[in-house]
Amino acid sequence: ETDILAAFRMTPQPGVPAEEAGAAVAAESSTGTWTTVWTDGLTSLDRYKGRCYDLEAVPGEENQYIAYVAYPLDLFEEGSVTNLFTSIVGNVFGFKALRALRLEDLRIPPAYSKTFQGPPHGIQVERDKLNKYGRPLLGCTIKPKLGLSAKNYGRA
Numbered sequence: 001e002t003d004i005l006a007a008f009r010m011t012p013q014p015g016v017p018a019e020e021a022g023a024a025v026a027a028e029s030s031t032g033t034w035t036t037v038w039t040d041g042l043t044s045l046d047r048y049k050g051r052c053y054d055l056e057a058v059p060g061e062e063n064q065y066i067a068y069v070a071y072p073l074d075l076f077e078e079g080s081v082t083n084l085f086t087s088i089v090g091n092v093f094g095f096k097a098l099r100a101l102r103l104e105d106l107r108i109p110p111a112y113s114k115t116f117q118g119p120p121h122g123i124q125v126e127r128d129k130l131n132k133y134g135r136p137l138l139g140c141t142i143k144p145k146l147g148l149s150a151k152n153y154g155r156a
Helices: 018-028 038-042 081-089 123-130 150-155
Strands: 003-012 051-057 065-072 098-107
Touching: 003 018, 003 081, 018 051, 018 065, 018 098, 081 098
Parallel strands: none
Antiparallel strands: 003 065, 003 098, 051 065
């Protein structure tokens, strides 16, 4: 109830022990960094550190593991989806100690979930604005994002 729990499927680079890779994922996605920074001595980071509390080999998959990481709630800003996801999945996916990394599961304590206000209005307001009823509303990223004329961008 005091931690956000994440399960990462990871494949360490050859020669990197799974325990080291799991600890590195926990550190890199919380308070750690790949280099020493001058601000390290300004605060005690122990209360904010992510901890890899369990590691399981994936059955039938060579050199793949599930790293279970706990993040203390004090690490995150209340009500900020952006802060939550940039912290947990921001920089860690480019980590050189890993050949592959995927977030498989994320458990958020109910008390923290309640800090999210949700959208300022509901689906009915969106349907009324768009005058679209009786079907799903879908969104997408238009590709290419550059180079379309205004007319074709509007059509897309």
